[in-house]
Amino acid sequence: xxxxxxxxxxxxxxxxxxxxxxxxxxxxxxxxxxxxxxxxxxxxxxxxxxxxxxxxxxxxxxxxxxxxxxxxxxxxxxxxxxxxxxxxxxxxxxxxxxxxxxxxxxxxxxxxxxxxxxxxxxxxxxxxxxxxxxxxxxxxxxxxxxxxxxxxxxxxxxxxxxxxxxxxxxxxxxxxxxxxxxxxxxxxxxxxxxxxxxxxxxxxxxxxxxxxxxxxxxxxxxxxxxxxxxxxxxxxxxxxxxxxxxxxxxxx
Amino acid sequence: xxxxxxxxxxxxxxxxxxxxxxxxxxxxxxxxxxxxxxxxxxxxxxxxxxxxxxxxxxxxxxxxxxxxxxxxxxxxxxxxxxxxxxxxxxxxxxxxxxxxxxxxxxxxxxxxxxxxxxxxxxxxxxxxxxxxxxxxxxxxxxxxxxxxxxxxxxxxxxxxxxxxxxxxxxxxxxxxxxxxxxxxxxxxxxxxxxxxxxxxxxxxxxxxxxxxxxxxxxxxxxxxxxxxxxxxxxxxxxxxxxxxxxxxxxxxxxxxxxxxxx
Numbered sequence: 098x099x100x101x102x103x104x105x106x107x108x109x110x111x112x113x114x115x116x117x118x119x120x121x122x123x124x125x126x127x128x129x130x131x132x133x134x135x136x137x138x139x140x141x142x143x144x145x146x147x148x149x150x151x152x153x154x155x156x157x158x159x160x161x162x163x164x165x166x167x168x169x170x171x172x173x174x175x176x177x178x179x180x181x182x183x184x185x186x187x188x189x190x191x192x193x194x195x196x197x198x199x200x201x202x203x204x205x206x207x208x209x210x211x212x213x214x215x216x217x218x219x220x221x222x223x224x225x226x227x228x229x230x231x232x233x234x235x236x237x238x239x240x241x242x243x244x245x246x247x248x249x250x251x252x253x254x255x256x257x258x259x260x261x262x263x264x265x266x267x268x269x270x271x272x273x274x275x276x277x278x279x280x281x282x283x284x285x286x287x288x289x290x291x292x293x294x295x296x297x298x299x300x301x302x303x304x305x306x307x308x309x310x311x312x313x314x315x316x317x318x319x320x321x322x323x324x325x326x327x328x329x330x331x332x333x334x335x336x337x338x339x340x341x342x343x344x345x346x347x348x349x
Numbered sequence: 350x351x352x353x354x355x356x357x358x359x360x361x362x363x364x365x366x367x368x369x370x371x372x373x374x375x376x377x378x379x380x381x382x383x384x385x386x387x388x389x390x391x392x393x394x395x396x397x398x399x400x401x402x403x404x405x406x407x408x409x410x411x412x413x414x415x416x417x418x419x420x421x422x423x424x425x426x427x428x429x430x431x432x433x434x435x436x437x438x439x440x441x442x443x444x445x446x447x448x449x450x451x452x453x454x455x456x457x458x459x460x461x462x463x464x465x466x467x468x469x470x471x472x473x474x475x476x477x478x479x480x481x482x483x484x485x486x487x488x489x490x491x492x493x494x495x496x497x498x499x500x501x502x503x504x505x506x507x508x509x510x511x512x513x514x515x516x517x518x519x520x521x522x523x524x525x526x527x528x529x530x531x532x533x534x535x536x537x538x539x540x541x542x543x544x545x546x547x548x549x550x551x552x553x554x555x556x557x558x559x560x561x562x563x564x565x566x567x568x569x570x571x572x573x574x575x576x577x578x579x580x581x582x583x584x585x586x587x588x589x590x591x592x593x594x595x596x597x598x599x600x601x602x603x604x605x606x607x608x609x610x611x
Contacts, residue, residue, distance in 0.1 A: 150509055169512045176510040182503030186525050186603045199513040199521060227603050247511070 099127035099283045100161030100173075100250040102147060107156035108308075109142055115308035116142050119155060122302075122311075126161075126250075129277070129284045131294035133340065134304030134312075135348055140287045141179075141255050143309065147285060148174060148253050160251055168251065171203045172196070175249035175282075179256045181240035183228040189215065190224040193242045208248035209280060215242050217279070218272055234265035241273065245280055254286045258293070270296055271325055278322055291344065295336040296323060303340065305347040312347030315340060388572025397580050400573035407562075412581045414558040418474065418546035419585075422481020423538060426489050427531070429482070434493025434527070435519050444494065455487035459545060463552045472554035481545045485538045492534035496527025529604050532597050539589040543582060 102124040109117040116139040124130050132140045145151040147158055149165025160168050168174040175196070183192045193211035197204065215224060218238040228236055237257060244252055258266045270293055277284065288294050294301045295317060303313040317336055319327060327333050374394045380386070381393035388396060401408055437444040463480060470476040500522050508518050550560025559578045566574035601607050 148510060150506060166512075169510055172511045174510060176507055178503045178506060180501070180503035182501050182507050184504060184522070184525070186528075195521075196507070196511050199508060199517045200511050203512075229603065229605070229608070243507075253510075 099281055101126040102161075102251065102283065102285070103157075103159040104147070105157050105159075107143075107146065107153050107158065109139065109146060109151070110154045110308075117146075117153075118308040118310045120311055124283060124285065125299075126283055127281055128299040129286065129297055131286045131288055131298040131301045132304060133288060133291065133294050133301055133344060134309060135306050135344075136289070138304045138306050139309035140304060144253055144255050144285060144287050148176060170200075172200055172205055172247055173249050173251065175244035175247045175252045177240055177244040177252065177254040177257045179259055181236050181257075183236055183239055183243075185228050188225050188227055189220060189231070189239050192228070192239050193246055196243055196247055205248045208246060211242060211246040214245055214276075215239070217276065218242055232265075233261055234269060237261060237265075237269060238272065241269075241276065245276055245282075248280065250282055252282045252284045254284065256287050256289065259289065266290070266293070267325075273297065274323065291337050291340045292328065295319075295333060295340060296328065301340060303343045303347050313340075313343035315343065389570055389575065390572070392572050392576035396573050397576045401577045401580060408559075408577060408581050411557065411559045411562055411578075412585055415543065415546050415550060415560065415582075416585055418477035418550065418558060419481055419539075419542040419589075421474075421478045422546065423485055423535075423542040425478065425482040426485035426538070426542075427535070430486055430489030430493045431524070433490050434497060435523070437490070437494050438497045438523065439515065447490075451487040451490055454483060459484045460548060463549055467549065467552050467554070474555075476553060477546050477549040477558070480549050481542050484545045485542050488534045488538055488541075489531070492530040493527050496530035497523040499530070500526040528601055529606060532593065532601060535593050536590060539593060540586050543586055543589065547578075547582060 102122070104120070104122040106119055106121065107117065108115070108119040132143065134140050142151060146153050147160075147165060149158070149169055158165050160174070165174070184195065187195065190212060193215055197208065197211070212224065215221060218241065220235065220238060220242070223231065223235065228239070231239070237260075240257065244254075258269045261269060274297060284297075286294070286297060298317050301313075301315045301317060302311050303315065304310065305312045315336075319332060319336065377391075378393050378395060381391055386393075392400075433447070437447060459480060463476075466480050467476045470479055497519075500518075504522055505518070508522060513521075546558065547560040547563065550558035551564035553561065555561070556565075559581050563575055563578040566572075566578065598607060
């Protein structure tokens with residue numbers, strides 16, 4: 098179900114400005130990869146290149162043997178953007194169904210029912226509500242569901258929880274982990290939060306400032322499923338400390 | 350406090366406008382009586398109503414014709430603007446090329462060229478439809494283009510991430526995004542459409558519609574008749590605005606402009 102991602106000799110410049118330095122990367126099928134780095138280092142650009150929404154200056158992206166364009170064409174790639182981008186004229190249920198309603202020629206074969214997914218994230222009572230009637234956390238839950246409704250083997254998430262407060266953020270993190278247990282996918286996740294990366298990831302790439310280079314490639318060896326209180330364990334704190342040191346090292 | 354809230358809002362929504370209109374009409378009536386103004390310059394509201402009451406059927410029939418002229422022109426302009434607007438959104442070159450022409454149409458004094466259009470298209474409905482549509486078109490195109498452009502970039506990227514077709518992006522994203530600006534323009538254009546229809550009717554040989562009555566009244570110095578057409582136009586404009594407000598409440602219920610802050 099999940100797919101692996103291969104980047105070969107990938108780099109990106111905007112005019113003369115190098116944004117992502119040339120590098121190779123293999124992302125294992127079904128793994129959760131976080132991209133961590135200072136603001137403006139090109140993480141989001143890298144995410145958009147993998148999704149095929151931006152062309153690399155050099156190199157190639159292959160996802161399960163196919164190009165990003167092929168994946169988008171067949172709706173096997175789900176995006177959860179930083180700005181949730183819910184359509185204000187659609188209800189919660191209609192927003193959750195949105196991606197299933199466009200490009201209908203390539204309907205995913207066994208996608209989860211959006212209404213079931215909304216129930217999983219606790220929004221059953223809000224199916225007919227409009228986005229302006231929801232809190233920030235609820236809006237982001239709808240955006241999550243909209244992505245997972247495709248049942249896509251690759252999910253790209255660009256700081257989806259960045260605009261949320263600390264409490265909602267940790268709720269969303271747990272919710273995402275639970276969703277992934279039931280609907281496994283390969284995930285590429287951009288974040289600024291070290292604890293979020295440590296909690297969710299199998300692997301974390303720490304990027305240096307622009308042009309982005311991989312300063313550290315860290316495996317997170319915490320057993321799954323990870324309970325919410327894993328945060329209080331020495332092992333978790335160890336991972337966070339390690340990531341923080343590597344991030345500071347990369348920024349020097 | 351809470352049980353007084355409905356009566357307060359009722360007083361604001363219904364009573365206040367009625368009071369405003371009554372005060373305005375009374376001052377108007379008093380001014381005309383006091384200064385003995387000639388009817389052609391300014392007829393008193395009571396005289397206007399009396400004149401209207403002498404042949405209400407004629408005024409209603411003429412109002413219906415003017416409404417048809419204005420509404421057809423208005424709707425043609427809206428539909429053409431949506432088609433042209435969606436083409437312009439797709440092509441920045443076409444947009445740049447079309448913009449000066451639209452500005453020319455918008456600033457050209459339509460009153461001056463109405464007679465030319467009547468000579469060109471002949472008497473009757475065609476010149477009324479055509480001129481009304483032409484005059485309303487530029488504002489609608491600008492509203493359509495800027496509204497469609499305003500579609501949320503995050504949503505646009507989302508549509509791109511599943512390879513949505515241009516048509517799907519237009520229908521499901523850009524068109525609904527353009528509704529608020531189209532409604533703002535519609536509120537302004539409905540009055541404009543009525544005025545253009547009135548003026549074309551006045552220059553027309555077909556001799557129908559409120560504009561024709563107004564023209565005849567002006568030529569024969571019948572102030573009450575002239576002002577009776579003005580009265581009908583005001584009623585039509587108000588009904589038009591009311592209709593648009595209703596449509597807005599129905600179609601734009603999700604938009605911030607339709608929410609009252611309590």
